[in-house]
Amino acid sequence: MIGEKDLFGLSRLVNLEIPEARAKQVLENLQRMEQGAALVNEVELGPQDELAPEWRP
């Protein structure tokens, strides 16, 4: 599961400072998102599920 170290690494990458007082709540939210991502990661997908066909010039 994503941890505090990852949180501050990500925050540096997107240049978003996470104040110490908010870190716990942000991390808990990110962990819930990680759980959602883990669920959708289990789906076996095919080429028809790619995003590209929706692009229009």
Place this chain on the structure above:
Amino acid sequence: MEAVEQALASIRARNGAINAFTAVLEDRARGKEKTARGPLKGIPFAVKNLFDVKGLSTLAGSKINRDLPPAARDAPLIERLEAAGAVLVGTLNMDEYAYGFSTENTHYGPTRNPRNLEHVAGGSSGGSAAAVAAGMVPLTLGSDTNGSIRVPASFCGVWGLKPTFGRLTREGSFPFVNSLDHVGPLAANVDLLAAAYDVMQDAEPVSGLKGIEGLRIARAVGYFEENAEQSVVDVIRAACKKLQVTKEIEIPAAALGRAAAFVITASEGGQLHLPNLRKRPDDFEPMIVERLMAGALMPAAWYLQAQRVRRWYYRQVLKLFEEVDVILAPATPRPAQKIGQETFTIRGKEMLARPNAGLLTQPISCIGLPVICAPVGEVENLPVGMQIIAAPWREDHCFRVARALA
């Protein structure tokens, strides 16, 4: 007294207790009423305050947006309604940036449920549903990304339509999640819901449609019953009995659809507000700021996979419409929780109240299906709604079933 004056008087009398309106436009309404013509002549309406209204900053429930310049013109949907004779009387409270299901807004105060003032109105279009339920106006506009028309419609006992994704223009509305945002009407009755929808859309009119002969209708089981209180399921079954619906159907992978919507929402919402999260985080709604920050940090791989799964899920659900035309399901897992209530229990499982009010709406809006939320009964003296779900672009099917219930 004309309907507009009645509405203004009702707002003066009731809004103090309910807190649905964030602005009342008395002068504008009286001016417009004089020249109003068309099928909605003289009908007062109000809009969620994420719609542009000429001369007002588009708040979207936020403190930050007070700094925006006033809108230069009305949102096109407001123009359409006014061209048909409806009269805009005000703007309505909502969860900040539409990120919530309860309209417990720290900046503008909570909107209270007219049926019981200790309870939430639902959200994020809480002001839109409460204003109709309280009889202040018969018609409002809201938006629905994950359930924000249907949850408050269910909690307040009014009619709400979330049309097919892309059916109604979102121009002139403040975005939340571009991949998922819908806009639509809420109304005191089906006829007005249909009439308002017809003046905003460009396809075949739905006003006057009736009769469910030939429609293949089924009740959703599985996820949609397992994630609702038995008392709510009983109300839905009674409504189905009224329609003589006996067929059952399971929407496959609904939990995955919800998970995809959750990930997409968090990422796009966080990205949208990233500049202000960097500059002025303390000005955000305290209940959402950490969620927005977390979303802004989300790795792209999670987001992209969720978008792909959304397409996969869409294909699974679309197959159902070879067997049925309409699916009926509860709109909310239970009636409105109390203001300030952090958790509720669904079938013995305790969960966070605010995000989980959308348990049953998210799997539907994730793939843009049209839905009417119909007030079909009560649990513990509070309303609960039923989702009338159809295949993409088949709002006509939703309206035929809605009218049979009205």
